[in-house]
Amino acid sequence: MDYVPIAAQPEIRETTRRRFFIGAIYAVWGGIAAALGVPALVYLFFPPKVRKDEVWIEAGDIGKVPPRSPVEMVFRRNRTDGWRIISEKSTAWVVKLADQQVVAYGPQCTHLGCAYHWDDGKNEFVCPCHSSLFSMDGKVLSGPAPRPLDRYETKVQGTKLLLGKLDRPGEQRA
């Protein structure tokens, strides 16, 4: 009887052929799923390329601020929201403290976020909502406020006051 190699026997050839087809089908579909899935995940989960918001924003002229007399400065700040750049009005209470140190407070009371103001007669920051009182250096004098006024990072260039991030201690940031 003639010798027939195993691979040439009809049934075996048929099964290897079948195996090859099935293997190829799985391989191709796996490859396609990866080629679509990986870019999709990257697209959805990678953060947008950093279009950095301005780090230091010019708030105003510090030369005009008298020492130990808080002034409310209004400035515009750009915020990037997806494909939009939103220009928002922001304010800061700016004080030149005795030692020529400039401090800028965020405009909201640390209790529940009401807008407080400076009372010249009392020489205190007064929150109208729940009567929290703050001193010129931001410390809580009385009322329910849990912590001193929040401060912006500041930088002075000539007489220009530049503001950075608002530092909110104790508040969780995402």
Place this chain on the structure above:
Amino acid sequence: MKRRWEYASSWLDNRTGIQTAVRQFLYEEIPASSGWRQVFGSVAIFLFLVQAFTGALLAFNYAPTPGDAYNSLRYILTELTGGRLIRGLHHWGASMMIVVVVLHMVQVFLYGAYKKPREATWMVGVVLLLVTLAYGLTGYLLPWDNRAYWGTVVTTQIAGQAPVVGPYLTRLLGGGGAVGVVTFARFYGMHVLLLPPATLLLIALHVYLVRKHGVAPLPGDELVPKKQFYPVQVFQDTVAIFVAFAVLFLLAVAARVPLEQLADPTDTSYIPRPEWYFLFLFQTLKLFQGPLEVVGAVVLPGLAVLTLILVPFLDRGKMVKVTRRTVAFASVALAAVGWTGLTVAAVKSTPHPSEEAQVDYSAPTDWMQLSPEEMAGVAYFREENCMSCHAIGDRGNKVGPDLTTTSIHRDAAWMIQHFKRPSAMRPGSSMPPIQLSDAQLNSLAAFLLKLNPDNATALENAPDFALQGALVFQANHCAACHLINGVGMTVGPPLNGLAQRQSRSWVEEHFADPQKLSPGSIMPPYKLSPKDLENLTSYLFALPD
């Protein structure tokens, strides 16, 4: 473990019947003659699924209102990782779908597979072709750039010409001939809300009919034992799908899909062109002028669709061998020649894009914010091949220092001295002196001082015409009277937004003889070479408003 798996799968099958259904689907019997020629239907379904997937991904970052649509698409293209690829897949996938659907129809047509009892399968297929075209038509508007806007203006006006239903169609497409927010909303609604479920239903019906009547056999095939769909035919379908996907992926990676400027309804000079697969219709339209226009616009395409639907009733003979279907082959050849002829004619009559300097808004355009002096600096930067030694972020060579991080610590005076005698400012530097005039070195320094890691890639995108235009602007000291991006003098009018105020030809004529066009102007005439004139005008027209 194995037993547990078997238990789980038999439970699932018992409760849902899913395995039985899949098995029935895969082990369906098909004629022994089936093979490679029948792969196109599967490829078409696959491409539809890719479109649905990439379309959903795009929708996650897309705002479907005019204006915002454009900005959000730019955001996808320039800010999101992988956004360009996803849009490329969706854009080229649409074209490939048309190609594959047509190939599928040609195959069925040549083999006469629409004959009794498969007439309904064919007719549903024709409707699916129309649905595919409707996707192309409605999707074309969604980027809301000039191309999208003006293309759709033409489309809606053609629809308005249809006899009897014309006015109703116009109203349905969102108003009195003008393309605006309503048209946009309706096109978007059609594209993402109406067409996809309709497609799914039609595909289900189409596949059901294919299964009901079985895959069409060749004549004489009925006597040969049948084979199963799985695995050989599935393998062949998979290979075809793989080839189609590879082509699509390569196109999406390599062929840039441009984005033109934001749609400008007042731009009367824009010459609209439809997508390539509609060009033949566009050309047909041109053959019919005046009152006959309706023939080219509506009557002929309508008759063509009607004929296509009625094919199974026009050709009712018995199935014969494909090689004996000479009439079918002749029809396909005739249609192919006609289509190609019309398309080529349309392409030939399209003004060449290089005639007009086009800005590609699908890439960052930070260069538009630069002053002319800084733009000229970019030109010298390229001319002097600075990147053959210096790195710009992660691009360029690393022989010299990375200019995006080092130059911000210098000032212009230092840089200019350094350009003239590099080794005097930095002992041991192997940089050759740059042979440019002081004014030119000033420009180069001005540009380098602006360079940072964030804007580096954007500056590489500055188109050549803008650089050349800025050089002409600098050479003629235009900034001594005119303001661009806040730099220059205000003796003459500021040049930002010039494109809104004047036409291109007006500006070009104005250079030669300012007093003729604006009497009393103190601007001296400028004799510019045609090339300089073109570059300068294109540059001025590309400035932000």
